[in-house]
Amino acid sequence: MIGKIIGAYAGDKLAKKVDGFGIGGAGGAALGVVAASVLRRMSLPAMLAVGAGSYVAKKIYERSQRGESIVTGEPLPQKTETRAAA
Known part of the structure; x- marks a missing residue:
């Protein structure tokens, strides 16, 4: 209680x-x-797995918010809009 x-x-x-x-x-x-x-x-290994998974998910989320590649950590190329010829 x-x-x-x-x-x-x-x-x-x-x-x-x-x-x-x-x-x-x-x-x-x-x-x-x-x-x-x-x-x-929960068992101790399950607690450790949940904690490690949460840590990795947080790091991936932070990198995506900063505009960095999840794999290499380098800045992602800027997205440009393209228009179709009229």
């Missing part, structure tokens, strides 16, 4: 800090309770 309370508190604080997803304090608290329950049932 204490784990659910701590998870709800952490989820509430995190949801208020990250406004980009449209989750309010109550939604964050609910997600915190669910996350605490899921983590309690």
